[in-house]
Every structure is written in structure tokens, then in C-alpha cells.
Amino acid sequence: MPRATTTSDIFNAIAEPRRREIIGLLSNGQRWSVTQVVEAIEHPQPAVSKHLAVLKAVGVVDVEKAGKERLYFLKPEVLKPVHDWVKPYEKLWDTQLARIKTRAEQKAAERAQKN
Amino acid sequence: MPRATTTSDIFNAIAEPRRREIIGLLSNGQRWSVTQVVEAIEHPQPAVSKHLAVLKAVGVVDVEKAGKERLYFLKPEVLKPVHDWVKPYEKLWDTQLARIKTRAEQKAAERAQKN
DNA sequence: TTGACATATTCCAATAACGGAATACGATAC
DNA sequence: GTATCGTATTCCGTTATTGGAATATGTCAA
Numbered sequence: 001m002p003r004a005t006t007t008s009d010i011f012n013a014i015a016e017p018r019r020r021e022i023i024g025l026l027s028n029g030q031r032w033s034v035t036q037v038v039e040a041i042e043h044p045q046p047a048v049s050k051h052l053a054v055l056k057a058v059g060v061v062d063v064e065k066a067g068k069e070r071l072y073f074l075k076p077e078v079l080k081p082v083h084d085w086v087k088p089y090e091k092l093w094d095t096q097l098a099r100i101k102t103r104a105e106q107k108a109a110e111r112a113q114k115n
Numbered sequence: 116m117p118r119a120t121t122t123s124d125i126f127n128a129i130a131e132p133r134r135r136e137i138i139g140l141l142s143n144g145q146r147w148s149v150t151q152v153v154e155a156i157e158h159p160q161p162a163v164s165k166h167l168a169v170l171k172a173v174g175v176v177d178v179e180k181a182g183k184e185r186l187y188f189l190k191p192e193v194l195k196p197v198h199d200w201v202k203p204y205e206k207l208w209d210t211q212l213a214r215i216k217t218r219a220e221q222k223a224a225e226r227a228q229k230n
Numbered sequence: 231t232t233g234a235c236a237t238a239t240t241c242c243a244a245t246a247a248c249g250g251a252a253t254a255c256g257a258t259a260c
Numbered sequence: 261g262t263a264t265c266g267t268a269t270t271c272c273g274t275t276a277t278t279g280g281a282a283t284a285t286g287t288c289a290a
Contacts, residue, residue, distance in 0.1 A: 002275035003118070003247040004131065015130040016119065016278090020200065027204065034237055047279060049238055068236045068287045076207035083201045085135065089142065090198055092191035117245035118277040131248090149267055162249060164268055183257045183266045 007057035010078055014060075018043060019051050023074065026061060031071035122172035125193055129175075133158060134166050138189065141176060146186035 006012045014020050021041050038045045055061040060078040064071045121127045129135050136156050153163045170176040175193040179186045
């Protein structure tokens with residue numbers, strides 16, 4: 001069994017850095033033509049069109065026709081599963097950092113006592 | 116150019132659902148032997164060992180030897196880049212929901228005025 | 231209708247994933 | 261040392277991906 005398709009879910013779609021970059025561009029809420037995306041990220045037009053097709057397949061972007069242009073825009077809510085999955089772990093490194101910080105403060109307090 | 120390696124970064128590593136599942140298991144902060152993981156997720160041992168190897172390669176888990184067992188545990192901070200990347204988008208679907216809510220409230224207010 | 235522009239699609243080559251099966255390695259116990 | 265348990269590794273076949281190049285499709289304007 002090969003690796004899951006890039007279009008099989010949002011986790012596979014965003015594994016590719018340039019696709020995350022495109023999502024980042026569209027995050028300003030504006031509609032972007034393919035040419036604009038091509039100019040922003042430095043990559044040939046066919047490659048960009050392919051990445052956009054993957055993003056569209058998983059639903060994280062959608063298109064609007066405008067004459068000869070295609071205007072892509074973000075559907076951010078499709079990223080929610082990623083957020084929901086990773087959010088709980090935030091607490092783990094938070095508490096770990098908190099623990100380190102606490103220990104550092106304790107040592108500082110000990111040093112202060114000695115003097 | 117082929118797809119990026121699953122071990123090339125955390126985004127590629129977590130694209131595979133069973134690897135996310137394993138991360139979920141280890142999120143209780145305990146050390147898990149391979150056998151325990153095998154029993155928890157239903158999957159043959161070699162497959163689990165391979166997934167663990169990928170997770171270890173990107174650093175999101177680490178191992179400790181204990182006799183003939185290998186005890187794996189989570190290094191949650193490696194997930195931080197994923198969290199950091201996706202977090203800003205939260206606001207987008209939040210405001211979108213907020214906008215819908217606002218509109219609903221406006222309509223309710225309009226209806227209230229008519230009566 | 232011809233041409234120019236915007237975008238999508240197709241074909242290619244190279245690469246790596248995944249599960250499965252078999253097997254190898256390593257540690258303990260007898 | 262031999263058996264056994266726990267785990268890792270190797271080999272296999274199938275399949276998708278990626279960028280690149282070339283080309284096709286579609287839309288508008290002159």
C-alpha cells in the first residue's frame with residue numbers, strides 16, 4: 001500500500017511546504033489569480049496550478065471564474081481539524097517550559113538566599 | 116522530484132493517521148513498549164516499529180532501552196511548528212463564525228422591530 | 231479569425247511510501 | 261548454549277508524487 005494521496009485529507013495536503021506557502025498567501029482573505037500566486041511564490045505556473053488543484057480537492061481553497069482568470073480564495077475552516085488535533089499538545093510543552101522556568105526561578109531564589 | 120520523505124519534517128511525519136494515533140497514545144506522558152503500542156492500535160508489530168522509526172527520526176518521540184523492551188515516549192515540543200503554523204488561521208474561522216452569528220442576531224433584531 | 235493571454239492537463243523520469251512476509255538481532259531465562 | 265520473547269530490518273510489489281517540458285483549453289480583443 002503506497003502513501004496516502006495528497007488529496008486524501010488536509011494533513012496530507014499541507015505536508016508540502018509550497019502548499020502551506022500558498023495557503024499563507026490566501027490568508028489575507030483576498031482573491032488571488034494564478035498569475036499573482038506564481039509571482040509571489042517563485043515557481044512555474046504549471047506547478048502552481050497543480051498545487052492549487054490539490055488544495056481545491058481537499059476543499060481548503062475554492063475558485064471563482066473571472067474572465068480568463070481564476071481567482072482562488074481560502075476556506076480556512078478546513079484547517080480546523082489540524083488545529084483541533086494539535087491544540088491539546090500545546091499544554092504539554094507549555095507545562096514543560098513552565099517546569100523549567102520554575103526550576104530556574106527556584107535556583108535564582110536559592111542563590112539570592114545565599115548572598 | 117518525488118514527494119518529500121516522511122522523515123523530512125514533522126508535517127510529513129504526521130500526515131499518516133496511524134502515526135497521529137501513536138502520538139495520541141504517548142500523549143499521556145507514559146513510556147510505552149512497542150508491544151503495548153501494537154496492542155493499542157491494531158497493527159502488526161513490524162508496521163508499528165516502522166512508524167515509530169519515522170516518529171523518532173523527526174524527533175517527536177524518543178526511546179529508552181529497558182531490557183529487551185524499547186520504551187517510547189513523546190517529545191511534544193516538536194509539534195510546536197505545526198501548532199504555530201495553524202494557529203493564526205483559527206482567528207479566520209472564528210471571525211467567520213462570528214460574522215454569521217452577528218448576521219443572525221441582526222435578523223433577529225429586525226424581526227423584533229417589525230413586531 | 232487570428233492572436234495573445236491565463237490557466238489546466240498530459241507525459242515523463244526519479245523516488246519513496248506503505249503493508250506484508252520473512253528474517254535478523256538482542257536480551258533474558260533455563 | 262538453546263529457547264524464547266521483544267523488536268528491528270530487509271525485501272517485495274503497488275502506487276502516487278514531484279518538477280519539467282510541452283501542449284491543450286479557454287477567453288477576450290482586434
